Amino acid sequence: MNVKTKKIVGSILALLLLFILSFVAQPSFADDDHHKYRTGEYYNDYNDEHDENEALEEGGELLGWGTVIAIGGASVLMPLRRGSRSLIKKFPNAKSGIISTLRLVGKSHIWIGALAIILSIIHGVMMYINEREFGFDEISGTISVGLMAIAAVFGVLLMKNKGSKQYRSFHFAFLIVAVIIGAVHVLIS
Template sequence: MKYFQLIFASVILIFILGFGVTNSIAFADDDGHHFEKHDDGKYGDYQGDHEKEGPIEEIGKMIGWGTAIAMGFAALLYPFRRSLKTLISQFSKWKNTFISFGKFITKNHVLIGLIALTLSILHGALMFLKEGELEGEGIIGLGSVLFIVLAAILGSKLMQNKKSKRLRTIHMVFISFALFLAITHIIA
C-alpha cells in the first residue's frame, strides 16, 4: 500500500517539477500547418499564420492533460473491481499487489475525482481567459465538466447510501458521458 502511495507521490512530484524547470515545452500537434520545402530539399520558413502559444495556454493545456489523467485514474475503480477475481486467478503471484492497488484506488477515489473536477474547472478558466470566447471544443469541455459536477453530487449522496445500486448506476452513467465528452474535447 505504501509502495503505491510512494509511486503516485513521485510521479506527481516529477510532473510538477518537470514543468517548472523546463524552459520550452514542445507539443507534437502541428495544427495542419506545413513548412515550405525549398528546391535544395531542405525545409525553410514556416508557412501559415505562426502564432506562439503564450504561457497561459501552455499551462492550460498541461492542466487539461492532468485532468485527463486524473479522470482516467478515478475511472479505474469500477473496471478494476469487476476484473479483480479474474486478475487474481490468472496472475496468482500478483495477488497481494492487485489487492493493495484495489484498496488504494478505493481509498483515494473521491480525492482523485475532486482533483479531476478542480483541474477541469481551472483548465476551462485558463483556456477561456486565453481565447476570450467559448468555441466548439470549449462548449464540449464545459459539457464534460457539468457531467463531472453532476456525478460528484451523486457521488456525495452515494457515500451516504453505499448500497444504492440506482445512485451508483446513475453516477457511472454521468461519468461515462463526461469521459465521452472529454475524449471528444481532446480530439476536436
C-alpha cells in the same frame, strides 16, 4: 478527515498554488536592457505579448492533459474491482498485493476525481482568459465538467448508500457521457 488526509490535501493545494503563481511571476534580468522588455519593445527580436499568451495557453493545455490523466486514474477503480476475482484465481500468490492495490485505488478514487474536476475548472478559466471567446470547444468542455460535477454528487450519495445500484448507475452514466463529450472536446481543440 484524518491528519494524513489533511496533509495530503494541503500538499496538493500548496503545489497547485505554486503552479498557478508560476504563471504570474515577473521576469528579472541581469543586464541593463530590461526596460525594453517591460515596455513591450522588442527584446532580442522577440515581443513580450506573444510570450505571455503562449505561457497562458501552454499552462491551460497542460492542465487539460492533467485532467485527462486524473480522469484515467479515477476510472481505474471499476475495471480493477470487476477483474480482481479473476486475477486472484489466476494468480493466488498475488492476492494480498491485489487487495492492497484495490484498497489504495478505492481510497484515492474520490480525491483523484475531485482533482480532475478542479483541474478542469482551472483549465477552462485559463483557456477562456487566453482566447476571450466561448465557442463550441468551450461549450463542450463546460458541459463535460458540469456532468462530472453531477456525477460527483451521485458519488457522494453512493458513498453514503454503498448498496444503492441506482446511484451507482447514475454515477457511471453521467461519467460515461462526460468522458464522451470530453473526448469530442479534446479532438476538436
